[in-house]
Amino acid sequence: MRTALLQITSSDDPAxxxxxxxxxxxxxxxxxxxxxxxPEVTNCLSTSTTHQRAVLRTDEDDPTLAxxxxxxxxxxxxxxIGSLALKTRDADGRFANRSVLIDPDGAVVARYDKIHMFDVxxxxxxxxxxxxxxxxxxxAVVADMPFGKLxxxxxxxxxxxxLYAALAQxxxxxxxxxxxxxxxxxxxxxxxxxxxxxIETGCYVLAPAQTGTHPTSRGRQRTTHGHSLAVSPWxxxxxxxxxxxxxxxxxxxxxxxxxxxxxxxxxxxxRHFDGP
Numbered sequence: 001m002r003t004a005l006l007q008i009t010s011s012d013d014p015a016x017x018x019x020x021x022x023x024x025x026x027x028x029x030x031x032x033x034x035x036x037x038x039p040e041v042t043n044c045l046s047t048s049t050t051h052q053r054a055v056l057r058t059d060e061d062d063p064t065l066a067x068x069x070x071x072x073x074x075x076x077x078x079x080x081i082g083s084l085a086l087k088t089r090d091a092d093g094r095f096a097n098r099s100v101l102i103d104p105d106g107a108v109v110a111r112y113d114k115i116h117m118f119d120v121x122x123x124x125x126x127x128x129x130x131x132x133x134x135x136x137x138x139x140a141v142v143a144d145m146p147f148g149k150l151x152x153x154x155x156x157x158x159x160x161x162x163l164y165a166a167l168a169q170x171x172x173x174x175x176x177x178x179x180x181x182x183x184x185x186x187x188x189x190x191x192x193x194x195x196x197x198x199i200e201t202g203c204y205v206l207a208p209a210q211t212g213t214h215p216t217s218r219g220r221q222r223t224t225h226g227h228s229l230a231v232s233p234w235x236x237x238x239x240x241x242x243x244x245x246x247x248x249x250x251x252x253x254x255x256x257x258x259x260x261x262x263x264x265x266x267x268x269x270x271r272h273f274d275g276p
Contacts, residue, residue, distance in 0.1 A: 001078075001146065001147050002032045002033050002034050002035070002250075002251055002252075003034070003035045003036075003037070003206070003250055003251070003252045004031070004033035004035070004036045004247055005208040005241065005247075005248045005249075006024050006025070006028065006037065006228075006247055007039070007208060007211050007228040007241045007245050007246055008020065008024065008210060008211070008245050009211055009212040009214055009215075009245050010041060010043070010045040010210060010214060011045065011214055012045060012046035012215070012218065012219070013044070013055075013215075014044045014055055014056075015063075017042065017044065017064070018043070018063065018064050018068075021038060021064075022067065022068075022071055025072075025077075025079070026071075026075065028077075028247050028249065029075040031247065031249055032249070034077055034078060035077065035078040035079075035145070035252065036077055036078070036080070037080040037178065037206055038079075038081050039178045039180060039208045039209050039210045040155050040180040040209075040210060041083055041084070041097070041180055041210070042082055042084060042178075043056075043062070043084045043085060044085050045180060045210060045214045045222060045224075046218070047220040047222060048216075048219030048220075050218065051218040052085060052095065052133065056085055056087045058087045058088065058089070059084075059086050059096075059098065059111075062084060062086060064081075064084060065081070065100060068081055068102065072104060073106030076104045078102070078103060078145065078146075079101075080099065080101050080102075080152075081102070082154070082176070082178020082179075082208055083097050083100075083154050083178055084097075084098050084100060085134075088135065090135055092135070094133055094134055095133055095134050095135070096113050096134065096137075097113065097114040097130075097134045097137075098111055098112065098113050098114075099111070099113075099152050099154055099176070099178060101150065110141055111141070112140075112153070112154070113137025113138075113139075114134070114136065114137055114153075114154040114157060115138070115157055115160075115163065116157045116159070116160055116163075117130040117134060117156065118156040119131050122182055122184040123184050126182065128182075130156070140163060140166055140167060140170075142171055142172050145174070147252065147254045148171075148173040148254050149170075149171040149172045149174075150172060150173075150176060151172030151174070151175045151176070151203070154177070154179070155177065155178065157177070158179070158193050158194065158207075161200060164201050164203070165200065165201060165267070167203075168201035168202070169267060169270070172201075173203055173257040174203060174205075174252065174257075175198075175203045175204065175205045175206070176205075176206050177197070177205060177206070178208050179208075179210065180210040180224045181209060181225040181227075182225060183225050185225075186225025190225055190229075191229060191237065195231055195235045195237070196235075197231075198233055198234075201233075201267065202233045202261040202266070203233055204230070204232060204257065205229070205230070205231040206229075206231075207228060207230070207231075208228045209224065209226055209227060209229075210224040211224055211225070211226030211241075211244070211245060212226065212245070226241065226242065226243040227240055227241060227242060227243065228240075228241035228248060230248070232256055233256050233257045233259070233261070234256070234259075234260045234263075
């Protein structure tokens with residue numbers, strides 16, 4: 001399946017981001033892409049909770065989701081919106097960080113809410129408390145695609161290999177890791193972790209990423225690492241998008257999954273054990 005990773009620089013303006021993403025989707029489809037993936041927080045990258053409360057919408061009312069569902073149908077493509085920042089009806093007012101898989105008819109076939117919250121201090125000047133504004137998901141998700149099965153995850157999930165082992169054991173042949181990765185941890189860990197998840201599971205790993213310095217009207221400005229990656233089931237880097245926004249296309253062939261797993265069938269060797 002001809003597959004496209006979109007590397008973008010989202011702002012905190014959902015309408016502006018939607019226009020930009022729609023142009024990129026149309027361009028990717030013109031280049032023959034049948035499966036297109038966008039990064040984490042495609043609709044709005046913001047550090048201001050006040051601004052998010054003003055501009056975000058619920059799943060059923062979100063204009064980005066509605067427009068991209070229609071565009072997927074118009075283009076006849078599979079689309080993974082890496083994630084949308086969405087309002088919920090939770091009593092504490094926290095948002096959802098939700099990945100959405102859309103089929104060529106424009107129907108939503110899977111939703112996944114990010115399980116692991118990025119609560120870290122990566123440097124003296126860069127601290128994140130994602131759980132203060134986003135509620136964690138509780139359910140891992142595998143979705144059916146024409147080529148087989150897709151396992152969904154988002155960004156910080158990448159550091160928890162048991163999630164990916166569970167997805168692979170549930171049949172996933174391709175793992176998605178849409179991200180807005182920190183420029184502090186990115187150079188040290190991004191490629192190593194993605195390659196490790198591919199090697200451990202014998203899956204393709206597809207990681208469309210936000211990149212660059214993100215325009216903001218309120219709150220602290222953010223910069224992200226870029227380097228969207230596609231990694232083969234043998235751990236080879238098929239695409240490294242660097243730091244410029246763009247469209248990166250390759251052919252996804254899941255026969256490579258069976259080949260890698262035949263060579264090193266580690267998923268069949270998992271054992272339960274006692275202790276420590």
